[in-house]
Amino acid sequence: MTTFIHEVLKDLHNTGQKLSEITFVLPSKRAGLFLKHQLSSVVNQTAFAPQILSIEEFVEELSQLKSIPNTELLFEFYSTYKHLTKKENSDSFESFSKWAQILLQDFNEIDRYLIPQKNIFNYLSAIQDLKHWSLEDNKTDFVKNYLSFWNKLYDYYQNFTEQLLNKKLGYQGLVYREAVENLEAYIQNNSNKKHVFVGFNALNSSEETIIQELLQNNLAKIYWDTDVVFMNNIKHDAALFTRQHLKNWKYFKKHPFNWIANNYSKNKNISAIGIPKNIGQAKYIGSLLKTLQKENTNLNSTAVVLGDENLLIPVLNSLPTSIQALNITMGFPLKSIPLASLFDSLFKLHKINSNSFYYKDVINIIAHQFIRPLLNVDGIDYASKIIKTIENNNLVYPNKDRLKRMINTDENILDLLFSNWENSIILALENCSKLILTIKSSLDKNKKSNLLHLEYVFRFNELFNELTRLNSEHEHIKDISTLFGVYKELLSSETLDFQGEPLQGLQLMGMLESRVLDFETVIISSVNEGILPAGKSNNSFIPFDVKLENKLPTYKEKDAVYTYHFYKLIQRAKNVYIIYNTETDVLTGGEKSRFITQLELEGIHKINHQIIAPNVPTIETELNTIKKTETLQRQIIETANQGFSPSSLTNYIRNPIDFYYQKILKIKDHDDVEETVAANTLGTVVHNTLEDFYKPFINKFLIVEDIKALKSKINQTVTHHFLKEYKEGDITKGKNLIIFEIAKRYVSNFLDLEIKALKAGDKIKIIAIEADNNIEINIPELKFPIRVKGKVDRVDECNGTTRIIDYKTGKVESNHVEIVNWEDITTDYKKYSKSFQVLTYAYMMQQENTIQLPIEAGIISFKNLSSGFLKFSKKDSTFSRSKDSLITNDTINAFEDELKKLILEICNPKIDFTEKEV
Incomplete structure (x- = not known):
């Protein structure tokens, strides 16, 4: 395949041009690298390499200005804004940055397209006047401030650009405008210099002016990369801009238009493949590359172009291991590396000026992969110790001193992480920088295995140095929240560049990096509406009709740019795989791109359309079964000898697997920090309070005065048991305070019920409170002892009848303690567990x-x-109203039969522990 760049070089060489004396100007640096590589295929003798510039570098050279990053532009612009705005009406830097980004973009567009600034800003101001009834005398302060803002736009622009020009700095648009201003002087000083512009498409007014002036002065030559199919179809957006240039530029009235090629109509294998979800696309790309390798496709002339650059990481993880050479043109986003999550957590922790911190935020930080090693001293894992102490003591909001007491050591890392930043920007930046150096010192101990992590640390050190510089030079950051915003702005624009041989192997790139380049095999992902093309968006203060009037680009032109790039990729390719997401997504579309439909309607190429679903194996859900081995049988015997509790037996009835995990394997549920008092904690507090109240009355008859005397002790006793069970958890506010009051109300209501019964004439004698029971059951079929044990909340005698009472803080109805058929008591947990x-x-x-x-x-x-x-x-039938509530020998004997059957099932080596369907 002959590439466009090769054709340009060959044409220049054939016309007798000395390539080493030409200044090549291309849309991107990457295209310049490929041009330099292909020089050797055209030039047969040793020669100096020509000057190769990207359009941005060329324009900077013309303007004598240095482009500065977007974040620094915001700081510079805020200085202008504060200077021109009354202090009482000015926004904070955080609020300012939200709208200033849009205004800077508008400044950029106005300058790039050489629009008379004063005219357009006055026009915008007049529009707002009309919208807000400027002739009205009684304007609100809000409307006055709003109109004042629009009236000052030109002043903002003028002062801001003057400020930048004095420092020899500029944003892209200002650099372009200045380049045009300096163009005449440049032409005079470089009258013998030859420029060649290669592969341009959509040009702003500044670029058009510069190129046309150089062409008219015979200092330049330009090569377009378009196709006869696109040029002859006036509705085809792939040539929208080239047709305009051919028609409007005076130069082409007398000079040839190089080139309108005829490559697009040649035979191509084009497949449009619909795949659900982004991960599906990434996995399919990996699978497709594996297939292409087996078919001996030349991967050196293969490109994977990501329509959505968020697919970079999934695609990298999906590439076949057999791919030896890979070149990635996109940097790895700094915000995606693990160290970014650490500083996100730190800023989140310190955004609120407080000395105590939410325990989950604390755990997130100390358990982080870059922090945990710092808390491992002399082989002791202090991070685990802190986490365990927080959980055991129910610490919802620990402070730095409490954290340091947990490990009984003076670890400086805890000071760096949890000392109050006191809303001081300098202190925050110092702490972050010290933390980075501490992490670096730790990683240096094993440098060879930590090279990548050290690179992460180096880049974050650069980022915080830049933050420190911006803050010291401008002093616009006033609080941690604003600092976090600036940090995220810087972070979003930073990448960790991949190292590789840029001219060898598979090329993995974004759409804009593909400009001017040609590949035999192209795989394009995320070809969906809203991505390719991006669709309608109006992130601007300039209304649509004003843009049209001033010939500023709208979404129509932006879509045409994407159209050109898309068709440019296909133009010379032989094999094209267009992949799109079939799943509708509110944020990223789901409808296949109009580009695919356009390819189908053109009828030039046969499109192989496929819908591919991932191969998901059918997994039959099998209930978990644990075989009763000899070892397991011994454990069951040991458990039986220790004693089954009523709750463990009902646990078996509910699900034998849970019984196996909890009773046999002794696996306990993990005790998380209770932010809100859990139901079991509430139950324990109420039980223990009643135990304290009633133990002194064992073997005594209750009297009303004794119960009334207990009411005065409710607050003290409930508080005592909450402190014991809920440890250092806070019960003084929020839901916990409500639950604390509920616990007191439960106890108080119970005592009221007791008083009511006594006043009604009931004679109640307490026999036992929290009575321990532990008995051995004789089961002839089993040759080992079986014990059953458990605590009874209360045993009393009421009017001569002994009662066994179990307290429940949850809601229980009378039908929960009724039974019809005895065999159901060990099979239906929901209905009969309370009865059991x-x-x-x-x-x-x-x-x-x-x-x-x-x-x-x-x-x-x-x-x-x-x-x-x-x-x-016990009821005779489900619908029977008569029921027998007295427990007699017959009742006990009937229950004993069912209990023994249940225990026999648990201990039977031939009956496995089988999970029940929930």
Whole structure:
């Protein structure tokens, strides 16, 4: 395949031009690199290389100005803004930066297109006057300030540009305008210099003026890369700008238009492939490259062009390992490297001026991959120790001193991370810089294995040095929130460049890097509406109609630019794979691009259209089954000997796998920090409070005065147990305060219920509180001892009847403690787990002879106190109203049969632990 660059060099060489004396101007630096590489294929003798410049470099040389980054422009512009705006009406730098970005873009466009500045700014001001009824006498302060802003636009522009020019600095548009101003002098001083402009398409007014003047003075030659198909079709946007240049430039009235080629109509293999989601596209690209390698496709002439540059990382992770040479033209975004998340977390932590920090933010920082090694001293993992202490003590908002006490060491790293920045920009930047140096010192200990991480640290050190410079020179940053905004602005524009041989191997690039370059095989991703082309967007203060009147570019021209790049990639290629996302997405479209439809409607090439779905294997969900091996059987016997509790048995009924994990393997749920008091903590506090209240009354009859006396102790006792269970968690505000009050209300309401019963004539005697039970059950089929154990919340005697009472802070209804068929009690957890529990308590106490049958057993639900004591009862049928609430020997015997069956199932080596479907 003959590339456009090669054709240009060959033409120049054939016409007797000395290439070493030419100044080549191209749309990008990358194109210049390829031009330099192809010189050797045209020049057969040793020669000096010509001067090769990008258009930006050439214009900077003309203007004698230095372009400055966008962030620094904002600082310079804010100085102008403050100078021209009254202090009481001026925005903070943070607010200013949100709208100033748009205004700077408008300044840029106005200058690049050589629009008379005063005219357009006065025009914009007049439009706003009309919109806001300027003839009205009674304007609000808001409208006055708004109109004042528009009236000052020209002053802002004039002062800002003067300020920059005095420093020999400029934004792109200003550089272009100055280049045009200096053009005449440049022509006079370089009358023998020959310029060749290669591969341009959409030109702004400044570029058009510069190129046309050089052409008219016989100092330049220009080569266009377009095709007869595009030029002959007046509706084809791929040649929108070239047709305009051919028609409007006086130079082409007498000189040839180089070139209108005829490459697009040649045979091509074009495939349009629809794939769901971005990751699907990345994976398919990897798969496609693997196939191309097997077919011996020349990867040196293959390009993967990413329509959406966010696909860079997924595509890199999807490339086949067999690809040896790879050149990536896009830098790795600095915001995507792990160190960026550390500083994001730090800024988030310190944005609020506080000495205590949210525990999740603290854990995020100390568990970070760059911080954790710094907290590993003499083989002790202090990070784990801090995290464990936070969780065990329920510390929701620890401070620096509390964190340092956790590890009993004076670690400076904790001072760097958690000392209050006190809203001081200097202190914040100093801390960040010291942290970077500390991380570097740690990485230097094992330099060879940390080379990439050291590169990360180096780039962040540069970034914070730049922040420090900007702050010291301009002093516009007044708080941490603004500093964070500037940091993110700088971070978003920084990249970590890949090293590689730029002229060898597979080329991975963005759409703009493909300018002027040609490849035999092209893979283009994300060819969706809203991406290629970008579609309508109006990020400007200049209305659409004003743009049209002043011949400023609108979305129509921007779409035409994308059209040119898209067709330029296809123009000389032999194999083209156009990939688009089939999944509709509100933010990034989902509809295939109009470019694909246009290719189909042209009818020049046959488009192989495919919809590809990832090969997702069918995975049949199998219930987890644990075989009862000899080892496991021994563990079951050991557990049986230690004793089954009612809750562990009901856990088995609910799901045998959970029983296996918790009771056999002893796996406990991880105790996270309770930001809000958990239900089990509330239950424990209420249980322990009632235990403290009623233990002194064991073997005594209750009297109203004793219960009333307890009410005065509620606050003190509940507080004591919250401090014991909730540790250092805060119960003085928010939801926790509400839960604390609920706990007191539960206890108070229970005591009221007790007083009501006593006043009604009930005689209540406390027999036991938190009674421990531990019995051995004789099961002849099992040749090892079986024990059942558990604590009963309360055993009392009410009017001569013994009652076993279980407290529940959750809501329980009477039907939760009723049973019809005994065999259901060990199979249906939802309906009968409460009945199973209270009957197990009754069974244990009956076996220990601590109670005499008949008795009653049941639940007191604190969320259903109005129902009182909810007694277990046996019903003849589901619809029967008669129920027997007395637990007799028959009841115990029937329950014992079911209990033994359940234990036999648990201990049976032939019955595996099988997961139940939830």
